Amino acid sequence: xxxxxxxxxxxxxxxxxxxxxxxxxxxxxxxxxxxxxxxxxxxxxxxxxxxxxxxxxxxxxxxxxxxxxxxxxxxxxxxxxxxxxxxxxxxxxxxxxxxxxxxxxxxxxxxxxxxxxxxxxxxxxxxxxxxxxxxxxxxxxxxxxxxxxxxxxxxxxxxxxxxxxxxxxxxxxxxxxxxxxxxxxxxxxxxxxxxxxxxxxxxxxxxxxxxxxxxxxxxxxxxxxxxxxxxxxxxxxxxxxxxxxxxxxxxxxxxxxxxxxxxxxxxxxxxxxxxxxxxxxxxxxxxxxxxxxxxxxxxxxxxxxxxxxxxxxxxxxxxxxxxxxxxxxxxxxxxxxxxxxxxxxxxxxxxxxxxxxxxxxxxxxxxxxxxxxxxxxxxxxxxxxxxxxxxxxxxxxxxxxxxxxxxxxxxxxxxxxxxxxxxxxxxxxxxxxxxxxx
Numbered sequence: 292x293x294x295x296x297x298x299x300x301x302x303x304x305x306x307x308x309x310x311x312x313x314x315x316x317x318x319x320x321x322x323x324x325x326x327x328x329x330x331x332x333x334x335x336x337x338x339x340x341x342x343x344x345x346x347x348x349x350x351x352x353x354x355x356x357x358x359x360x361x362x363x364x365x366x367x368x369x370x371x372x373x374x375x376x377x378x379x380x381x382x383x384x385x386x387x388x389x390x391x392x393x394x395x396x397x398x399x400x401x402x403x404x405x406x407x408x409x410x411x412x413x414x415x416x417x418x419x420x421x422x423x424x425x426x427x428x429x430x431x432x433x434x435x436x437x438x439x440x441x442x443x444x445x446x447x448x449x450x451x452x453x454x455x456x457x458x459x460x461x462x463x464x465x466x467x468x469x470x471x472x473x474x475x476x477x478x479x480x481x482x483x484x485x486x487x488x489x490x491x492x493x494x495x496x497x498x499x500x501x502x503x504x505x506x507x508x509x510x511x512x513x514x515x516x517x518x519x520x521x522x523x524x525x526x527x528x529x530x531x532x533x534x535x536x537x538x539x540x541x542x543x544x545x546x547x548x549x550x551x552x553x554x555x556x557x558x559x560x561x562x563x564x565x566x567x568x569x570x571x572x573x574x575x576x577x578x579x580x581x582x583x584x585x586x587x588x589x590x591x592x593x594x595x596x597x598x599x600x601x602x603x604x605x606x607x608x609x610x611x612x613x614x615x616x617x618x619x620x621x622x623x624x625x626x627x628x629x630x631x632x633x634x635x636x637x638x639x640x641x642x643x644x645x646x647x648x649x650x651x652x653x654x655x656x657x658x659x660x661x662x663x664x665x666x667x668x669x670x671x672x673x674x675x676x677x678x679x680x681x682x683x684x685x686x687x688x689x690x691x692x693x694x695x696x697x698x699x700x701x702x703x704x705x706x707x708x709x710x711x712x713x714x715x716x717x718x719x720x721x722x723x724x725x726x727x728x729x
Contacts, residue, residue, distance in 0.1 A: 306434035312546040314441040318464060319542060320606040321448055326458045327610060328535025333397075334462060335538035336526050337404045339519040340391050341412060347384035348417045350377055351508030351644075355500055356419055358639060360426035361560055367488035372497040374419050381417045385409050403459035410466035414473030420480045421473075425556050429483075436475040444468035506648040513648070516655040521674035524662045529670065537671040539603070539611045540618035541678070543595075547625060550587040551632030554580060558724075559636055566640055574698070577637065581630055581706035583721045588629035589710060595622040613671075620675040627679075627686040630703060634686065637699060646696050650689035654681050 323331050352373060359369055392398045392405050415421075424433050444464040451461045501508070521541075526534045558580045565573040595602065599618040603611055638647050658681040665673035687707075690700035709717045 307430070307437035307549075309549065310437045310441050311549065314445065314468065315546045316543070316606060317445060318448060319539075321452070322458070322461060323535070323539060323607045323611065325452065326461075328533075328539070329531045330458045330535070331538055332526070332531030332534030333401060334404055334408075335522055335534050335542065336395075336397075336531065337392065337401055337408050339522040339526075340395075341388055341408045342519045343516065343523075344384050344387050344391070345412060345416055346508055346512040347387060348377055348381040348412060349508075350380050350501060351504040351506075352377065352500060353422060355504050355639065356422040357426040357559070357636075358563070359500075360423055361563060364423070364427050364484065365488055367490040368493045368496060369500075370419060370423075370488065371490035372492050372494060373500065375492065376497050376501075377417050377419070381413050384412065404462055407459075407462045407466050411469040414466070414469035418473045418477060420476040423480055423484075424476065428560055432476055432479040432483075436472040436479075440468045440471035440475070443471055504644065506645040509648045509652075513651040513655045516659060520655075520659050520662050521666070521678060524666050525671060525674060528667045533671055536611060536613045537617055537674060539607050540599075540614040541621050541675070543602070543606075543618060544621060544624060544628070547591050548629065548632070550591060550625075551584045551629035554584050554587075555632040555636055559633070562637075563640060574702070577633075578702050578705060579720055579724045581633055581702055582709055582717055583724055584630045584633055585626070585706045586710060586717070586721060588625045588627075591629075592623050592625045595619075617671055617675045620672065621678055624679050624682045626707070627682040630706065631682075631686040634690075634699060634703065638696075641695075641699075643695055646690075646693055649693075650685050653689065654685040657681065657684065 319331075322334075356373070359366060363369075388405055388409055389398065392401060398405070421433055424430065444467050447467055448461065448464045451464070522534060522538065525537055562573070562577055562580065564570075565576055570576075596619050599615050599622070603615050603618060607614065635647065638644055658677060661677045661680065662674060665677060687700070687703050690696040690703060
């Protein structure tokens with residue numbers, strides 16, 4: 292594959308994520324400016340609760356979808372069986388979300404927000420079609436649906452402001468976007484491949500995948516505990532206003548996760564091929580991809596730390612000035628989070644999903660303890676600092692503990708420190724990555 296085709300594939304995968312940044316920032320900024328920190332805090336609390344329960348609908352199968360469909364895109368038995376299992380899981384997820392919100396005493400107040408977030412989850416985390424196109428390396432339908440659906444959703448926001456809709460109805464732009472994109476991708480799948488497949492239900496096949504994915508599933512269940520515990524602890528001790536101030540900064544972090552995911556998605560098929568063929572350059576090629584992701588993560592962290600006052604002022608206004616120091620701390624999490632998009636896939640590829648469970652369990656316990664201890668004493672800045680510690684542990688340091696993941700730990704350390712020790716060589720090899728044969 293030529294460098295231009297490699298770059299084109301990366302750019303196509305990036306369109307979905309780049310448009311997601313614009314969509315997330317514009318939508319969040321519009322709502323925050325119009326309705327203030329407290330309403331943003333309400334939505335953020337519902338989204339954090341949803342994140343705690345999302346494992347019920349994903350079932351830990353995301354990376355397994357990509358692996359299995361990359362190997363056989365015509366596997367209708369897998370598609371039919373696993374998709375039905377995930378739909379069932381989403382219904383359980385919806386029931387658990389409603390029950391959790393009721394236990395918090397907020398169901399009557401936040402019912403529309405809960406339904407909006409649940410429908411968004413259905414189309415973004417339950418439907419397999421986006422993973423299908425990612426697995427076969429066809430990013431064009433993803434890019435088209437991303438741009439069109441997000442423009443239409445932003446159009447709904449503008450119309451809603453003109454009509455002076457209530458906050459709950461304004462939030463419906465989120466499920467609207469997700470539904471448009473999901474339905475379009477499902478239609479494209481049916482036109483491109485779906486009609487030719489033979490579907491069926493084979494529960495032993497799904498059962499085998501679920502057993503293999505069980506550690507990932509449990510890690511997926513545990514991961515939001517430390518990823519979202521800060522929001523829920525702030526909501527408990529400090530209230531929705533502080534949640535809104537904190538969320539205004541931290542919700543910017545997911546907007547740049549595409550920096551890791553587009554490179555991981557673009558080059559992971561080549562990594563799989565080298566792994567399956569036991570190629571001599573498998574580890575070196577993986578290091579090159581990791582180093583490229585680290586370069587983007589360092590650039591993003593440094594830039595946002597310096598520009599945080601301008602970013603918060605432009606997006607949210609003076610009412611969110613207290614979000615600036617939170618963002619200046621939290622943005623360093625990208626140094627660990629972005630490369631994890633690759634490392635999580637490598638754990639699946641190497642059959643080491645159980646390690647994901649162990650390190651996530653350890654980090655979750657540490658994160659909950661630190662947040663519960665520090666947030667009541669030092670406020671939201673403590674929560675931002677704990678998040679950095681948590682991501683450092685789970686996405687780097689704990690790989691050194693297990694013999695089976697130490698090669699991955701050394702890859703991660705080399706990818707990070709090569710930019711400080713051998714910057715010019717690292718730059719040269721990263722540029723070469725895009726011109727190498729896939």
